[in-house]
Amino acid sequence: MRLLWILIVISTFSSCWPKVKPGEPRNNTQKVFGYKPVYGAETFAKKIIYANTPQPVVAAGNIYVKGDLIYQVETGKGIHVIDNRIPAQASRVGFLTINGSSEISIKGDFLYTNSYDDLVVVDMSNINSISEVKRVKGAFPEGRTNYFFVQPPEPGYYECPRYDSVVIGWKKDSVQAGCYKN
Amino acid sequence: MKLTLNKFIALLFASFLLWSCTKDGSNNAASAAGKGGSLSRFTIVGNFLYVVDNHFLYSYNISSPTNPVKTNTSAINFDIETIYPFNNRLFIGTRTGLYIYSIDTPSIPSKLAEARHARSCDPVVANDSIAFVTLKGNSNCGPAESGLYVHSIKNIFQPVLIKKVLINSPEGLGLQGSTLYICCNNEGLKVFDVSQPANPAEIRTVTGAYFKDVIPYGNLLICYVSSGIILYDITAPTNPVLLKHITN
Numbered sequence: 342m343r344l345l346w347i348l349i350v351i352s353t354f355s356s357c358w359p360k361v362k363p364g365e366p367r368n369n370t371q372k373v374f375g376y377k378p379v380y381g382a383e384t385f386a387k388k389i390i391y392a393n394t395p396q397p398v399v400a401a402g403n404i405y406v407k408g409d410l411i412y413q414v415e416t417g418k419g420i421h422v423i424d425n426r427i428p429a430q431a432s433r434v435g436f437l438t439i440n441g442s443s444e445i446s447i448k449g450d451f452l453y454t455n456s457y458d459d460l461v462v463v464d465m466s467n468i469n470s471i472s473e474v475k476r477v478k479g480a481f482p483e484g485r486t487n488y489f490f491v492q493p494p495e496p497g498y499y500e501c502p503r504y505d506s507v508v509i510g511w512k513k514d515s516v517q518a519g520c521y522k523n
Numbered sequence: 524m525k526l527t528l529n530k531f532i533a534l535l536f537a538s539f540l541l542w543s544c545t546k547d548g549s550n551n552a553a554s555a556a557g558k559g560g561s562l563s564r565f566t567i568v569g570n571f572l573y574v575v576d577n578h579f580l581y582s583y584n585i586s587s588p589t590n591p592v593k594t595n596t597s598a599i600n601f602d603i604e605t606i607y608p609f610n611n612r613l614f615i616g617t618r619t620g621l622y623i624y625s626i627d628t629p630s631i632p633s634k635l636a637e638a639r640h641a642r643s644c645d646p647v648v649a650n651d652s653i654a655f656v657t658l659k660g661n662s663n664c665g666p667a668e669s670g671l672y673v674h675s676i677k678n679i680f681q682p683v684l685i686k687k688v689l690i691n692s693p694e695g696l697g698l699q700g701s702t703l704y705i706c707c708n709n710e711g712l713k714v715f716d717v718s719q720p721a722n723p724a725e726i727r728t729v730t731g732a733y734f735k736d737v738i739p740y741g742n743l744l745i746c747y748v749s750s751g752i753i754l755y756d757i758t759a760p761t762n763p764v765l766l767k768h769i770t771n
Binding site for chain 1: 555556557558559560562563564565566567572574576577578581583585588589590591593736738740743745747749751752754756766767769771
């Protein structure tokens with residue numbers, strides 16, 4: 342009976358064990374070829390910039406509409422702005438760079454979004470001088486660690502990012518295989 | 524001739540003004556909030572911003588827009604995915620159930636009810652009496668039977684499942700009046716007449732894209748598809764007419 346309980350407990354938690362594939366590193370001190378985080382200086386990584394140049398959509402995310410504008414998140418990078426004054430001629434007109442962003446909500450002239458684990462308020466009243474007017478640091482603690490855009494672009498082993506720094510990209514290198522993306 | 528042209532321009536301008544008036548009907552003040560899709564985690568109701576991450580519902584007072592003040596954090600459950608507001612209610616979709624919160628006291632949302640369901644991905648939209656949930660069962664989301672799940676919320680404390688319509692791979696959804704739009708990925712955008720909520724009638728399926736989420740916005744249906752954004756005219760709500768495909 343006790344053996345049965347042990348088996349149940351083991352089988353319950355077995356899915357929590359890190360997946361080790363044959364021929365792959367067995368511990369996180371071993372070096373493999375994989376993705377390594379590229380860190381940005383926090384002020385740079387969190388700088389909000391608007392440019393009147395449409396950007397290609399790579400990692401499309403949530404949509405939002407207010408007045409004559411439609412917005413779409415570029416997951417982890419910012420927000421596409423679409424001119425919808427004449428829907429039959431609607432087109433992307435600009436891009437708001439907000440690293441670590443995945444959500445949008447707007448009231449009046451103010452856009453609320455997330456930037457990593459921060460809540461950010463952006464004044465949109467003048468499209469030519471868009472500015473961050475408030476940043477509530479650490480508003481969403483999960484945003485540091487739990488968003489999929491703090492993972493490299495491809496499956497495989499990668500170096501676990503430091504969570505006291507902001508990941509702005511990934512490069513291939515010899516890394517310590519601490520994390521794995523399915 | 525010149526006069527006629529001027530008249531024509533004036534008329535055009537007037538009709539444009541009129542047209543923008545009708546559109547403003549759904550968004551009547553400059554200070555009003557916009558509208559998000561059903562897969563959102565941020566929503567604004569009145570002077571409050573509500574945010575869900577995987578575990579918590581955060582409430583921020585934004586009556587001073589540049590100085591959001593957190594008024595509450597509620598632990599809800601694991602795997603929260605979406606938040607949808609209707610009047611003084613918040614509908615929160617999680618992988619294990621639908622949660623309904625009251626925001627009669629907007630600074631501190633309070634739980635009214637939950638409707639448990641099999642593990643799945645589940646955005647939700649609602650009106651006064653009905654909550655429409657799509658459940659997507661697959662390897663990522665969970666084992667639930669994929670489809671549209673219609674809950675009566677006439678008794679807000681006790682949601683009752685009144686209808687299940689099996690649909691393949693439903694994702695985001697949008698409700699306008701008695702028309703329900705359901706994004707079904709590769710299988711298109713399904714348009715339902717839900718004037719009898721217990722008996723949703725499938726009117727048509729719009730195909731040609733991989734549909735993920737949708738926002739009905741007055742006469743405009745804004746669709747997030749894998750290849751970009753598609754805009755439809757829904758002056759006739761059950762008959763979306765293509766206006767523009769903005770490709771990625």
